[in-house]
Amino acid sequence: MNIVKNRQGNELHVALEGRLDTVSAPEFEVIVKNELGGVELLVIDLVDLKYTSSAGLRTILLAQKTMNKQGRMILRNVGEEVMEVFEMTGLADLLTIE
Amino acid sequence: MKELTIAATVENIEVVTDFVNEQLEALDCPMKAQMQIDIAIDELFGNIAHYAYNPEIGQATVRVEVIEDPLAVTITFIDNGVPYDPLAKEDPDTTLSIEDREIGGLGIYMVKKSMDDITYEYKNGQNFLKIKKNLH
Numbered sequence: 001m002n003i004v005k006n007r008q009g010n011e012l013h014v015a016l017e018g019r020l021d022t023v024s025a026p027e028f029e030v031i032v033k034n035e036l037g038g039v040e041l042l043v044i045d046l047v048d049l050k051y052t053s054s055a056g057l058r059t060i061l062l063a064q065k066t067m068n069k070q071g072r073m074i075l076r077n078v079g080e081e082v083m084e085v086f087e088m089t090g091l092a093d094l095l096t097i098e
Numbered sequence: 099m100k101e102l103t104i105a106a107t108v109e110n111i112e113v114v115t116d117f118v119n120e121q122l123e124a125l126d127c128p129m130k131a132q133m134q135i136d137i138a139i140d141e142l143f144g145n146i147a148h149y150a151y152n153p154e155i156g157q158a159t160v161r162v163e164v165i166e167d168p169l170a171v172t173i174t175f176i177d178n179g180v181p182y183d184p185l186a187k188e189d190p191d192t193t194l195s196i197e198d199r200e201i202g203g204l205g206i207y208m209v210k211k212s213m214d215d216i217t218y219e220y221k222n223g224q225n226f227l228k229i230k231k232n233l234h
Contacts, residue, residue, distance in 0.1 A: 019136075021111070021137075021140045021144075022108055022111055022140050022144040022147075023108055023109070023111060023112070050133070051133050051136065051137055052137075053137045053140040053141055053144075053205065053208070054141060054202075054204040054205030054207075054208055055140070055144070055205075057204050058202070058204070061196070061199060064196060065196060065197075068196065081130065081133055085137075085208065088192075088208060088211050088212075089190075089192055089204050089207065089208065090192025090193055090194075094195075094196045094199070
């Protein structure tokens with residue numbers, strides 16, 4: 001898992017690369033918990049995300065809940081396999097996917 | 099049949115995944131099925147690592163068996179930890195609004211949806227959780 005961050009003013013862009021799973025989800029959670037102060041737009045790019053387990057879904061849900069209070073969150077470049085997981089778990093309806 | 103017995107820790111999820119993937123590759127497993135199995139390993143071995151022996155560290159065994167005609171694979175997760183039947187848990191309500199959504203329970207639900215069969219048994223002081231995936 002590799003996380004690439006880019007903060008510009010009140011926008012934060014995060015690219016998640018590899019596998020979002022039990023081992024790597026906590027790394028992303030640290031960002032969600034500590035680095036969203038003052039962020040009004042969170043863009044998460046999943047172009048190189050291979051798959052996500054429930055640990056990753058929980059963190060994405062946490063990010064969405066946080067951003068609902070302070071701005072917007074957008075998911076970009078969601079691949080077919082990851083989309084299937086979002087749909088299976090009902091998360092697709094709760095997220096903004098472009 | 100191939101087996102791996104290893105300390106049930108989060109760090110070893112990767113070792114277990116590599117061990118299972120090696121068998122799957124020999125079977126020409128479709129990519130999608132392999133990915134679903136990898137997710138299942140993360141959920142199920144992750145559960146054992148987190149809860150079976152907490153706060154101690156115990157061992158777990160992962161057994162891979164191949165069924166032929168039609169081709170399928172079964173993976174059995176065995177531990178000596180506290181009895182725990184993940185199938186007894188009710189499925190999460192996937193239609194709730196975000197504020198009402200619980201942040202848990204999705205893992206076993208995903209495994210149930212993506213595997214062709216899943217069974218749980220507790221015998222001789224061990225948890226046996228077996229998943230089956232058809233490969234063709």
